[in-house]
Amino acid sequence: METIESIVIVGAGQAGGWVAKTLRAEGFRGHVHLVGEEDHLPYERPPLSKAVLTGDAGDESTYLFDAPAFDALQVTLHRGLRAESVDRETRTVALDNGERLSYDRLVLATGSRVRRLDLPGSDLPAVTYLRDLADCTSLREKLSTAHRLAVVGGGWIGLEVAASARKLGLEVTVLEAADRLCARALPPRLSDFLAARHRAHGVDVRLGVGIESFRPTPDGALDVVLAGGDAITVDLVVVGIGVIPETTLAQAAGLDVDNGVVTDAVGRTVDPHVFACGDVTNHHSGFLGRRVRLESWANAQNQGIAAARAALGIDTDYADVPWFWSDQYDLNVQMLGVPERWSEPVIRGDMEAGAFTAFYLDGDMLDAVVAVNSARDIAVARRLMERRIRVNAGRLADPGVKLQSLLKG
Ligand SMILES: Cc1cc2nc3c(=O)[nH]c(=O)nc-3n(C[C@H](O)[C@H](O)[C@H](O)COP(=O)(O)OP(=O)(O)OC[C@H]3O[C@@H](n4cnc5c(N)ncnc54)[C@H](O)[C@@H]3O)c2cc1C
Structure with missing residues (x-):
């Protein structure tokens, strides 16, 4: 059997962190390189729209490992560095500081990036997004001085931000283009239930609204101009209109990419030396019996574990029932299946x-x-x-x- 001396993981998020941890738990003694463009140890994102955003929990509460536990893994963290390209012939990854890392196995755990609005004024500083800890820190600061918030997009992230902002005492308007909330993920009865709950908490939920532009007002606020000409004046906008799998690297490396990196259940790609896991995969779900791309905490962890085992050549399976949860006000919403x-x-x-x-x-x-x-x-x-x-x-x-x-x- 081919010996594996070096494993490179690109993406030091939740899935990447679980790959590193699992490689060691399975007894792998070779080099493990973890490349992450964020300046953090691997962390979990769910609290960024909940307790960490409201200030009820500190940033460190989201970390997958404390520093001693991470050191004990003996993983080389290439922190604050971006992997720029993968050469599958020479099996090397080039980083943006010029360094090249050789691999026997490569695991892509590059996650998702936010979908951005492209409208007049959407590049104004008061139009914000929430994906990582840096976004969360900046948003928390802005929420502490703002009074009026517009959330663009009534999906999970938008609704969690709306609930957190209400908790902090802001006036909140949710602007959703579809005729119901969370239309991609939830059935109509549940959408109606959530809309009623948000309204009961004082959120102005507006459905079926389009946005034309954002316009600064003379007194430093922002008008969100709606299709039809009406405007809502706010201090801050959070846009939550979904995410896109971060496949730039995989695509350039010539891997099979179709709404995510195409893999089997345990993260094997078309290249036997390359694996992928977490948000970035469009994988075969052993449970559903079809391909699916999941944006969930549970998949990031459990597919990360499976992909690490598969990369080591361990016979492994991953057929979990897809599971997702959201917390809004006093509501804990959980769902199984797709x-x-x-x-x-x-x-x-x-x-x-x-x-x-x-x-x-x-x-x-x-x-x-x-x-x-x-x-x-x-x-x-x-x-x-x-x-x-x-x-x-x-x-x-x-x-x-x-x-x-x-x-x-
Ligand atoms: C605010 C928020 C709240 C959420 N709440 C919930 C929830 O309540 N329940 C739930 O189930 N899920 C929730 N999720 C979804 C869940 O957090 C994600 O599914 C999970 O983070 C995916 O993990 P990942 O490791 O695959 O990707 P990510 O967490 O996106 O990590 C990928 C990492 O790779 C890095 N990276 C990308 N490309 C490169 C490169 N070329 N070089 C170096 N580094 C790179 C990125 O910077 C990032 O740090 C939430 C997500 C967010 C943003």
């Missing part, structure tokens, strides 16, 4: 009271589950889905039937 269409849900619990689970069935199998403040239901639903247990709609809805009892089939 349905291609939404059926009529079976509701267990009380939507009005804000504690319920919506089950979406395909025949008598669970296709997706969305739970609000019902984490225990999610734990059982995950096992029902993993084991592909047939379910009965009446029993799912019946609060007198313990969900666990359905695990017996």
Whole structure:
């Protein structure tokens, strides 16, 4: 068997951090290079729109490892440096400081970058985005002096920022182009539920609105000019209109790229020396039986682990049920599955009271589950889905039937 002496990981985010950790946990003793253009140890992003943004948690709370734990891994962190190109012939990665790193295995964990608006005035400093710790620090400062915030995009990030800004006492308007919130991820009933909750918390949620431009006002504020000519005057704008997989490097290296780096479930690419994991992959999901690109904490971690094992030649599998969560106000929303269409849900619990689970069935199998403040239901639903247990709609809805009892089939 070919010996592996050097592994280069590009992208020192959550997935990259898990690759490094797993390589060592699996006993790999060779060189591990972790290349990250951000000036940080690997960290997790979910708190950046929640506790770290509101100041309830410090930046360091998001780090995957504290400094001693990271040092113990004996990984060379190329911090604040960008990998500029990959030469698959010579198996080298060129960094933007001129250094070249040789690899026996390369793992691309380059994540996503934000989709940007291209409108008149969208380059004004008050029009901001949230992806990394630097964005979060800068946004937190701006929120501390702003009074009026417009959030462009009613998806997960936009809604979490809206909830955090309300907590900080700002007036918040959410501007969403579609006719409902989180339309890409959620079924209509859940979109309506979230809109009602945000309105109840004082957010001005506007659906089906287009934006034409941003215009500075004479007193230092900003007009968000809507299609049709109306304007909303605010101090700050946060744009959350989705992300794009960061495939620049992979594409230039001639790997198969199609809405992400195309991989199998465990991150193998068309090149047996190159692997990918996390947000950047468009991978075969062992659970769904089709290709999917996931933008989620759970996938960044678990596909990172799988890709590290695969890179070492360890027989490995990754067939998790896709799982995502969001926290907004006192709501914990969790979802399982990536349905291609939404059926009529079976509701267990009380939507009005804000504690319920919506089950979406395909025949008598669970296709997706969305739970609000019902984490225990999610734990059982995950096992029902993993084991592909047939379910009965009446029993799912019946609060007198313990969900666990359905695990017996
Ligand atoms: C504000 C926010 C809140 C979120 N909340 C949730 C949540 O509640 N629940 C949930 O499930 N998911 C959430 N997510 C999504 C989750 O954080 C991502 O899916 C996860 O971070 C993906 O990890 P990754 O390592 O694949 O990519 P990333 O975290 O994007 O890391 C990739 C890293 O690679 C670096 N990089 C890219 N190209 C290069 C290069 N050429 N050279 C060097 N470095 C490079 C980037 O700078 C970045 O640091 C949230 C994301 C954000 C931004």
